[in-house]
Amino acid sequence: MLAFGGPYGNREATLALLARAKELGIGGRNLICTGDVAAYCADPEATAGLLREAGATVVLGNCEQALGADAEDCGCGFAAGGRCDTLAAEWYAHCRRALSAGTRRWMAGLPETARFVLGGRHFAVVHGAPGEIARFVFASTPQAEKRAAIDRAGAEAVICGHSGLPFVQAVGAGLWLNAGAIGMPANDGTPRVWCALLTPRPGGTRVQLMALDYDWPVAAARMRAAGLPPAYAETLATGLWDSCEILPPAERAARGLALAPTTQDWLDKAPPVPANSAVPAAAS
Numbered sequence: 001m002l003a004f005g006g007p008y009g010n011r012e013a014t015l016a017l018l019a020r021a022k023e024l025g026i027g028g029r030n031l032i033c034t035g036d037v038a039a040y041c042a043d044p045e046a047t048a049g050l051l052r053e054a055g056a057t058v059v060l061g062n063c064e065q066a067l068g069a070d071a072e073d074c075g076c077g078f079a080a081g082g083r084c085d086t087l088a089a090e091w092y093a094h095c096r097r098a099l100s101a102g103t104r105r106w107m108a109g110l111p112e113t114a115r116f117v118l119g120g121r122h123f124a125v126v127h128g129a130p131g132e133i134a135r136f137v138f139a140s141t142p143q144a145e146k147r148a149a150i151d152r153a154g155a156e157a158v159i160c161g162h163s164g165l166p167f168v169q170a171v172g173a174g175l176w177l178n179a180g181a182i183g184m185p186a187n188d189g190t191p192r193v194w195c196a197l198l199t200p201r202p203g204g205t206r207v208q209l210m211a212l213d214y215d216w217p218v219a220a221a222r223m224r225a226a227g228l229p230p231a232y233a234e235t236l237a238t239g240l241w242d243s244c245e246i247l248p249p250a251e252r253a254a255r256g257l258a259l260a261p262t263t264q265d266w267l268d269k270a271p272p273v274p275a276n277s278a279v280p281a282a283a284s
């Protein structure tokens with residue numbers, strides 16, 4: 001399984017993800033997207049087309065929910081009048097113009113939850129949190145909230161997106177994974193984007209958070225040519241978010257600290273994986 005989130009209309013990053021999947025021999029429904037196919041970047045229609053053509057499993061993001069219903073705003077959960085809210089109006093309008101009726105219908109029909117069993121463990125894939133599509137869940141979000149959300153999903157592990165920062169974290173005997181976003185960098189000061197490879201192991205599952213390099217200069221140039229907010233085109237180059245207003249203090253403090261790829265085994269008889277295992281490290 002190759003899990004990823006937030007393609008955000010970034011065609012070049014989506015092509016890089018699909019190329020990595022091909023190298024790994026992964027395709028079709030084993031490509032799992034946590035939603036937000038269309039958002040900040042220039043090519044929402046092409047990005048959706050690539051994922052549909054690949055046969056990927058895609059769960060409903062708040063962006064698909066809004067665009068599928070032709071709602072007035074993206075439903076991201078940004079504070080009204082804040083920097084993110086203001087800029088969202090621009091990229092959301094671009095998405096509304098750029099998407100075909102057929103793609104909107106596809107978006108409107110996406111499921112809120114996808115489920116699979118790997119290594120004997122039951123996974124639920126959602127956008128924000130189970131039953132809360134626009135909920136931001138971070139590594140620093142209290143464990144009790146994650147435990148309750150895993151139980152609510154009727155699963156042993158939850159894979160989510162929406163908040164844009166990859167992490168894998170033990171939650172009691174369960175697991176919470178944010179598979180990262182491929183359409184925007186992880187606010188770590190590098191242009192890399194992130195995805196997660198899940199493979200069965202004897203007694204459980206291996207989770208690898210992997211960085212992807214891709215042709216970000218082209219993606220940024222296409223954003224500028226489309227008249228999208230320059231701040232987000234710059235983020236593709238700098239790896240730093242324009243605003244940290246959605247971030248809790250711990251994640252805000254990690255801005256600009258390069259994340260390290262990580263491998264964790266989630267096994268029946270092994271100790272649980274450590275918390276916050278996507279750790280800052282020297283840039284690679």
Ligand SMILES: [Fe+2]
Nearest residue numbers: 036061062162
């Ligand atoms: Fe989202």
